[in-house]
Amino acid sequence: MKKLIILGAGTSGTMMANHLVSKLDKKDWNITIVDQYETHYYQPGFLFLPFDIYTTKQVKKKGKKFIPKGVNYVQEKIELILPAENKVTLESGKDLNYDILIVATGTKTAPDETEGMDGPEWYKSIFDFYTYEGAKALRDKLRKWEGGKLVIHITEMPIKCPVAPLEFAFLADSFFKHKGMRDKVDITFVTPLDGAFTKPKATAALHYLLEEKNIKEVTNFNIERVDYENNKIIDYADTEVEYDLLVTVPTNMGDALIERSGMGDDLNYIPTNKATLQSIDNENIFAIGDATNLPASKAGSVAHFEAEILTDNILRYINGEPLKEEFDGHANCFIETGNGKALLIDFNYTHEPVEGTFPFPGVGPLSLLKESRTNHMGKMAFRWIYWNMLIKGIHIPFVSATMTEKGKNYEEAK
Ligand SMILES: Cc1cc2nc3c(=O)[nH]c(=O)nc-3n(C[C@H](O)[C@H](O)[C@H](O)COP(=O)(O)OP(=O)(O)OC[C@H]3O[C@@H](n4cnc5c(N)ncnc54)[C@H](O)[C@@H]3O)c2cc1C
Numbered sequence: 001m002k003k004l005i006i007l008g009a010g011t012s013g014t015m016m017a018n019h020l021v022s023k024l025d026k027k028d029w030n031i032t033i034v035d036q037y038e039t040h041y042y043q044p045g046f047l048f049l050p051f052d053i054y055t056t057k058q059v060k061k062k063g064k065k066f067i068p069k070g071v072n073y074v075q076e077k078i079e080l081i082l083p084a085e086n087k088v089t090l091e092s093g094k095d096l097n098y099d100i101l102i103v104a105t106g107t108k109t110a111p112d113e114t115e116g117m118d119g120p121e122w123y124k125s126i127f128d129f130y131t132y133e134g135a136k137a138l139r140d141k142l143r144k145w146e147g148g149k150l151v152i153h154i155t156e157m158p159i160k161c162p163v164a165p166l167e168f169a170f171l172a173d174s175f176f177k178h179k180g181m182r183d184k185v186d187i188t189f190v191t192p193l194d195g196a197f198t199k200p201k202a203t204a205a206l207h208y209l210l211e212e213k214n215i216k217e218v219t220n221f222n223i224e225r226v227d228y229e230n231n232k233i234i235d236y237a238d239t240e241v242e243y244d245l246l247v248t249v250p251t252n253m254g255d256a257l258i259e260r261s262g263m264g265d266d267l268n269y270i271p272t273n274k275a276t277l278q279s280i281d282n283e284n285i286f287a288i289g290d291a292t293n294l295p296a297s298k299a300g301s302v303a304h305f306e307a308e309i310l311t312d313n314i315l316r317y318i319n320g321e322p323l324k325e326e327f328d329g330h331a332n333c334f335i336e337t338g339n340g341k342a343l344l345i346d347f348n349y350t351h352e353p354v355e356g357t358f359p360f361p362g363v364g365p366l367s368l369l370k371e372s373r374t375n376h377m378g379k380m381a382f383r384w385i386y387w388n389m390l391i392k393g394i395h396i397p398f399v400s401a402t403m404t405e406k407g408k409n410y411e412e413a414k
């Protein structure tokens with residue numbers, strides 16, 4: 001009996017378990033998935049939790065519920081990967097041998113990478129919303145905050161869902177407007193990038209929205225430290241930004257397991273072939289989702305596209321066939337812009353976000369790079385799609401894994 005092990009039962013790992021269970025012959029293959037936690041979080045919901053738009057119940061469920069029958073579920077911390085021995089060691093000391101390994105251990109925040117960030121003011125005047133605990137603590141703070149300087153800050157790139165901090169700024173604008181206290185809140189968006197987003201076309205559209213909502217922008221800010229005693233963040237060029245409430249996205253890093261196993265780059269991401277998803281260093285190891293070093297967005301939608309292609313490639317690898325070099329970095333992201341509207345962007349490694357409609361050219365119903373209420377409904381529907389389709393590995397109709405496949409998604413691809 002051959003063994004396939006999936007490390008991590010988050011978005012990517014759960015999808016891969018669901019895809020592979022029906023594709024691998026049960027007589028020949030034993031599939032095991034390992035995760036340290038009992039709870040599976042809907043991380044996109046962490047954006048809405050601080051504003052009381054979602055409840056805590058709506059963003060978490062028992063992870064095991066989504067692991068299909070026929071897949072062994074092990075709830076334990078993974079200590080080490082030993083590629084030379086085709087072996088994984090768990091915290092209890094138990095070893096798991098594999099023929100094929102899929103690494104889906106994601107990325108997490110590391111506030112301790114920045115001086116002063118997770119010191120005595122952590123969760124008092126300095127918060128993150130990229131974790132369940134952070135989003136919940138920030139919700140409690142915002143419920144009673146009386147206003148002042150709100151600074152929304154990105155420490156360094158890459159981060160998961162790179163548009164989420166901007167969405168947070170837009171939602172904050174609309175939240176304080178609805179509370180009738182927008183005039184008491186001064187909002188500043190601070191980024192290490194030279195604009196609001198990583199892609200120039202989307203940056204232009206988003207810059208306009210920041211201006212319209214009276215959100216100040218500080219760009220090229222490479223933070224050196226948080227001076228929590230004097231409520232300011234300071235960068236390497238000695239630029240200072242004062243805050244009363246700092247909402248930061250700390251450095252994002254792959255799990256320490258990857259570092260301990262000597263398998264990562266300097267941010268603990270697995271060097272991965274950007275088209276096949278095979279690891280660069282070991283031919284029987286594949287990586288997916290946030291755990292990779294791919295120059296694609298770290299997003300659930302991206303992991304969903306990767307999962308379809310990786311499933312094919314695992315089957316090809318087993319059959320001794322050449323892998324498909326098919327993943328093109330396809331990302332499809334809703335950007336919540338507040339006041340019941342959202343924008344949608346669709347791009348890949350080589351294509352900038354384009355204008356038009358999605359998924360059907362000329363028909364929509366979603367509009368690309370333009371705010372609309374339909375896009376907002378799409379963003380809110382994503383939670384249902386996530387729990388009921390995405391992590392169950394169910395194909396989302398009319399949405400291609402690759403951006404330009406058969407010219408489906410793009411007018412320009414026709
Ligand atoms: C605020 C926010 C908003 C977002 N918004 C969107 C959005 O609108 N659209 C979108 O597509 N994406 C969004 N995302 C991103 C999306 O949630 C992630 O990209 C996606 O969850 C990545 O899936 P993954 O499986 O690679 O990692 P994860 O889902 O994080 O899973 C990794 C799993 O590995 C496990 N693990 C790691 N190390 C170990 C270990 N040593 N031992 C045992 N288990 C381990 C973890 O416990 C975890 O369960 C958002 C994320 C955040 C934080």
